[in-house]
Each structure stands twice: as structure tokens, then as C-alpha cells.
Amino acid sequence: MATQHHQNDELDHSNLSIRPLDPATDVDDLMVWVSDDQVTQFCRWDTYTSRDQAIEYINKFVLTHPYYRVICLNNRAIGAISVTCNTGNDKCRGELGYVLASEYWGRGVATWAVKAVMFTIFEERPELERVEALVDVENKGSQRVLEKGGFIKEGVLRKYCIQKGKTRDMVMFSFLKLV
Structure with missing residues (x-):
């Protein structure tokens, strides 16, 4: 059972890292969050x-994704973060997504991961000028993560997508490359 933590109960960030997922060793760690209804509540995919x-999922999506990383504590995967780049006339934009095992919510881990990725993504993907993140209007925790990570709230997109069978309002956040 997940332990509830207080907002200021941050982990020692020196034990955090981001790396590519290793299908041989990370699948059981990944199962912790993909099988948790609390975690997948605001995800577009259903609980595994x-x-x-x-x-x-690892074989069809993760291993073919150009920027999918696991968020690790002491090199054990506790979440994931990705940047999906657009193509064509939209190649200047990418979309950030992340997920974290509920045991680590409210402890600064997701904010640390967002900041770490945003620190390097514009160098790794020089075509990007903007990274967007869409968050369910009810997902206040994720909105706080993005704001702490340097993203700017741009507005609410009404009836933007269908998620888990319901039309949802989404909040658009952006992070712009400095020229």
C-alpha cells in the first residue's frame, strides 16, 4: 500500500536519475505504476x-519512441517522462508527458524530472522551439509540477479530448526555447 507523503517530504534528489528504459530489467518496476488506477486516472491509456x-507497450511504444526515459531512484524505475516531437510544419513543437508511481507523489520527483528534461531537450532536439504539456483540468498536482518546472499556463482547452469515455477539458502549458 502506498504511503501518503506531505508536500515538503522531498527525496534526496542526488539519488534521482533519468535514463532509457531497459526492457530486461525495468518491466516489473513499470508494472507498479501502469497497474495503479490512481496513477492512470488522468492518462489516456487504461490501467494495465x-x-x-x-x-x-514497451516493445511497440517505448523502444520505438525517440525520447522516452525512465525516472529512477537509486537506478530503479519509479516513473517515466517523454517528449514527443511533431513533424512537418509543426516540428517546432513537442509534447511533454510524464507518469510517476503514486508512492512518490508530492515529493519533488516529477518536478525534478521535468526540470532535468527541459534543461537538455532543446540541445538534444534543436528543431524544437516550444514544448507543450496538456493536463486534465482536474489534475491539480500535475499542473503544480509543470508550473514549478518553469512551464507557463496558457489556458483551458474546452472539450479537448475524450479520455476514458468522457470529453475532458485540458489545460495547455508551454515552455519556450530562449533565443
């Missing part, structure tokens, strides 16, 4: 119910 689903 089997290890086989996680392995299929």
Missing part, C-alpha cells in the same frame, strides 16, 4: 492488468 500488456 498484466505483465504481457506492459511488455507489449
